[in-house]
Amino acid sequence: MEKLKRNTKAKQLIMSVLANSPSALCYDDFERRIPARMDKATVYRILQGFCDDGVVHKISGENGKTYYALCHHCSSERHNDSHLHFRCVRCATILCMDEPISISPLPSGYTMLEASCLVSGYCPDCLPLRDEKHLQPTKTTTT
Ligand SMILES: [Zn+2]
Ligand SMILES: [Zn+2]
Ligand SMILES: [Zn+2]
Numbered sequence: 001m002e003k004l005k006r007n008t009k010a011k012q013l014i015m016s017v018l019a020n021s022p023s024a025l026c027y028d029d030f031e032r033r034i035p036a037r038m039d040k041a042t043v044y045r046i047l048q049g050f051c052d053d054g055v056v057h058k059i060s061g062e063n064g065k066t067y068y069a070l071c072h073h074c075s076s077e078r079h080n081d082s083h084l085h086f087r088c089v090r091c092a093t094i095l096c097m098d099e100p101i102s103i104s105p106l107p108s109g110y111t112m113l114e115a116s117c118l119v120s121g122y123c124p125d126c127l128p129l130r131d132e133k134h135l136q137p138t139k140t141t142t143t
Contacts, residue, residue, distance in 0.1 A: 007046075010038060014046050015055075024059050024067035024085070024094040057081040059094060062118060067094050082115045090126035094118075 017033045018025065025033075030043055047068050050056035054074035059067040073080050084097040101115045122130050 007042075010036075010042060011046050011049075013038075014043065015050070018050075018056065018068065018070050022095070024069035024096065026061070026065045026067045051079075052076060054079060059085050059096075059116070059118070061087065061094060062120065069094075069096050079114065085116070085118045086123070087118055087120045088123040088126050089120050090122060090129065093123060095123070 013034050013036065014030060017030055021029070021033075027040070027043065030047075031038075031040075034043075047056060050068075051058060054076040055071055056068050057071050057074065057079055059069060061067055071079065071081060081096075082101050084099045084101055086095045086097055087093070088095075097119075101117045103112065103115055106112055
């Protein structure tokens, strides 16, 4: 019983972090935004549960990291997240876009279930700063 309650609390925390973020989040973002200490495995298990329920979808970033964002028209039966994702090369934000991915017909015999597409470029906030040579370190600095 105790465990169940704790799990519900953890789920609520993670959901509120997702709901309050305009951009997709990776594990590090959750860790930073959740005040309570949470087991890494628990966070992943809860996120996977949300994916199974059709409320959250995963996005693979180009750095191999997995990002999570809320779904809008999905159900536990079927995800419907074949929309564009945008990654800003300056602030490293990943956003869901409403624009669907348009794909030319696949060769006969192939059936598409889902498509993913990550577009990289400058977001509206960073575009005016594109020529400023990274004065501030960006969020993801990999060496
Ligand atoms: Zn979805
Ligand atoms: Zn940006
Ligand atoms: Zn998305």
